[in-house]
Amino acid sequence: MALEDVQVESVEAGQSLADRLFVTLRGEIVEGLIPAGSKISEPELARRFNASRGSLREAVMRLESLGLLERRVNVGARVVDLTERGLLELYDVREALEGMACRLAATERTGEDLDALREMLARHEQQEELQAGRAYFQPEGDFDFHFRIVQASNNDLLIDTLCNRLYYRVRMYRYQLGMASPRAKSAFREHSNIIDAIEAGDGELAEILMRRHIRASRLNIEKKLTQ
Amino acid sequence: MALEDVQVESVEAGQSLADRLFVTLRGEIVEGLIPAGSKISEPELARRFNASRGSLREAVMRLESLGLLERRVNVGARVVDLTERGLLELYDVREALEGMACRLAATERTGEDLDALREMLARHEQQEELQAGRAYFQPEGDFDFHFRIVQASNNDLLIDTLCNRLYYRVRMYRYQLGMASPRAKSAFREHSNIIDAIEAGDGELAEILMRRHIRASRLNIEKKLTQ
DNA sequence: CACATTAAGATTGTCGACAATCTGGAGTCG
DNA sequence: CGACTCCAGATTGTCGACAATCTTAATGTG
Numbered sequence: 365m366a367l368e369d370v371q372v373e374s375v376e377a378g379q380s381l382a383d384r385l386f387v388t389l390r391g392e393i394v395e396g397l398i399p400a401g402s403k404i405s406e407p408e409l410a411r412r413f414n415a416s417r418g419s420l421r422e423a424v425m426r427l428e429s430l431g432l433l434e435r436r437v438n439v440g441a442r443v444v445d446l447t448e449r450g451l452l453e454l455y456d457v458r459e460a461l462e463g464m465a466c467r468l469a470a471t472e473r474t475g476e477d478l479d480a481l482r483e484m485l486a487r488h489e490q491q492e493e494l495q496a497g498r499a500y501f502q503p504e505g506d507f508d509f510h511f512r513i514v515q516a517s518n519n520d521l522l523i524d525t526l527c528n529r530l531y532y533r534v535r536m537y538r539y540q541l542g543m544a545s546p547r548a549k550s551a552f553r554e555h556s557n558i559i560d561a562i563e564a565g566d567g568e569l570a571e572i573l574m575r576r577h578i579r580a581s582r583l584n585i586e587k588k589l590t591q
Numbered sequence: 592m593a594l595e596d597v598q599v600e601s602v603e604a605g606q607s608l609a610d611r612l613f614v615t616l617r618g619e620i621v622e623g624l625i626p627a628g629s630k631i632s633e634p635e636l637a638r639r640f641n642a643s644r645g646s647l648r649e650a651v652m653r654l655e656s657l658g659l660l661e662r663r664v665n666v667g668a669r670v671v672d673l674t675e676r677g678l679l680e681l682y683d684v685r686e687a688l689e690g691m692a693c694r695l696a697a698t699e700r701t702g703e704d705l706d707a708l709r710e711m712l713a714r715h716e717q718q719e720e721l722q723a724g725r726a727y728f729q730p731e732g733d734f735d736f737h738f739r740i741v742q743a744s745n746n747d748l749l750i751d752t753l754c755n756r757l758y759y760r761v762r763m764y765r766y767q768l769g770m771a772s773p774r775a776k777s778a779f780r781e782h783s784n785i786i787d788a789i790e791a792g793d794g795e796l797a798e799i800l801m802r803r804h805i806r807a808s809r810l811n812i813e814k815k816l817t818q
Numbered sequence: 819c820a821c822a823t824t825a826a827g828a829t830t831g832t833c834g835a836c837a838a839t840c841t842g843g844a845g846t847c848g
Numbered sequence: 849c850g851a852c853t854c855c856a857g858a859t860t861g862t863c864g865a866c867a868a869t870c871t872t873a874a875t876g877t878g
Contacts, residue, residue, distance in 0.1 A: 380664050380831065407859070416833045418645065421860095425649065429656030431751070437607050438839050438860060453748040460691035464683060521680040524658070525752070607861065634829070643863045648830090665830060665869050823876075830869070839860070846853075 381415055385423035393432050393443055394532055396540045404433060404441040430532055448589050451537050454530070455582035459575050461526055462510060465517040466558060466574035470567035472518035481516070481559050484508055488552060509555050516562070608642055612650035620659050620670055621759055623767045631660060631668040658760055675816050678764050681757070682809035686802050688753055689737060692744040693785060693801035697794035699745035708743070708786050711735055715779060734762070736782050743789070
C-alpha cells in the first residue's frame with residue numbers, strides 16, 4: 365500500500381526535510397515495513413532518501429521521543445519491541461486519558477463537535493449494516509471515534525498526549541499484532557451510548573462508559589493472549 | 592552563577608554532550624533563568640556552552656518534545672508561555688494519569704515500594720511538625736510523594752509519561768507561578784490515606800482518593816486565579 | 819502620514835568530514 | 849575446547865561551513 369506516499373505528499377510545503385523524513389519513517393515503522401526490534405542504520409537510511417545524515421538524525425530523534433525508537437549512546441537506535449505487556453500498559457494509560465477526555469468533552473464540546481460525532485456515528489452504522497457482523501473495520505472506524513472524542517475535550521495537553529504521542533503506538537500494535545477486536549456490534553453500541561452521554565453533558569457517565577469500553581477491549585485482548 | 596557547570600558535571604560519564612546540554616537547559620527553563628516566552632538563539636547558546644550548534648540543536652529538539660519549547664520552521668524555538676489555562680489542563684491530565692497510577696500501585700506494589708512510601712510519609716510528618724502549618728514542605732515533599740506513587744505503578748509507559756514528560760512542566764509552573772498550595776495539613780492527611788489504600792490493595796479507593804487530592808489542588812488554584 | 823517595498827543582517831536548515839566509540843571476528847593462550 | 853585479547857570495519861557523536869529563509873529597519877510612494 366502506498367500509505368506512506370500519501371502521508372508524505374499530504375504534507376503541505378513549508379515543512380523541513382527532517383519533517384518529511386519523520387512522517388515517512390513513522391509510517392513505515394507503524395506498518396511494520398521497518399520491523400519491530402530492527403536496528404536503524406543512519407547512513408543506510410540517509411542514502412535511501414538522498415538526505416544528509418544530519419537531517420535523518422533529526423527524524424530519528426523525533427521518533428525516539430514518540431516512543432517508537434529506543435536510542436543508546438554510541439550504539440544507535442532500534443525500533444521498539446512489541447510485547448504483550450506493552451500493549452496492556454497502553455490500554456491502562458488510554459483508559460485513564462480517554463476517560464478524562466470524555467468527561468471534558470461532555471462539558472466543553474461545541475455544537476460542531478456534536479454534529480461531527482453524530483455524522484461519524486451514522487457513517488459507522490451504515491458500514492456495520494453493510495458488513496453485517498463482520499468486524500466493522502475497527503482500525504479506522506474505531507480510530508476515528510476515539511480521535512474525535514479527544515479533539516472535543518478542548519484540552520490541548522490531553523490532545524497532544526493522545527493524538528501525537530500515544531496513537532502511533534496504538535496503530536503500530538493494531539497493524540502488526542492485528543488486534544482489531546471482533547466486538548464490532550457491541551463496540552458500536554458503546555460508541556453510541558458514549559456520544560449520548562456527551563450530548564447530555566453528563567461528564568461523569570461519559571467517563572465511566574469510555575473507561576468500560578476501553579477496559580472491555582483490554583479484557584478481550586487478555587483473553588486472546590492467555591489462551 | 593556556575594549552576595550550569597554543577598549540573599553538567601553531576602551527570603555521570605558516558606552521556607553525550609547533547610545529553611548534558613539538554614539537562615542543563617531543562618533546569619534553567621524550569622527555574623525561569625531562561626524566562627518563559629523568550630526566544631532561544633541557537634548560535635548564542637552554542638557559544639555560551641562552547642558547543643557546536645548541532646549538539647545544541649539536539650538538546651533544543653528534545654526540549655521541544657518535552658513540551659518546554661515550541662519550534663516553528665525557519666523561525667526558531669521559544670520557551671512556552673505559562674498560562675492559567677495551561678496550568679489547569681495540566682491538573683486534569685495529572686488527575687487522570689495519577690489516579691490510574693494509584694489504582695495500579697495498589698495491586699502492583701512490592702514490599703519495598705510500601706516501605707519507601709511509609710518512610711517518606713514519616714519524614715514528611717516530621718517536617719510538618721517542625722514547620723507547624725506553614726506551607727512549603729510541599730514543593731519537594733509533594734513532588735516526592737507523587738513521583739514515588741507513580742514509580743510503584745509498574746507501568747513503564749505511565750511512568751515515562753508522568754515522570755519524564757509531564758513533571759518538568761509541573762515543576763516549571765511551581766517554580767515560576769509559585770503555586771505551592773497552602774494545604775499542607777490536609778494534603779498530608781490525604782497522602783496518608785492514599786498510602787493506606789495502596790497498602791490495603793484497594794485500587795478503586797486509591798484512585799478515587801488520588802483524584803480528589805489532585806482536584807482539590809486544582810480547585811484551590813482556580814480560586815486563587817479568579818479572585 | 820500611512821503603507822508597501824526592498825535590502826541588510828541574522829538565523830535556521832542542510833550538508834559533508836573528522837574523531838571517538840562500539841561491534842564482530844581472527845588469533846592466541848590456558 | 850573455551851575464554852580472553854586485539855585489530856579492522858563500521859557506526860555514532862561532534863563540528864564548521866554554505867544555502868535558504870525569516871526579521872527588521874530603512875526607503876520610497878500614494
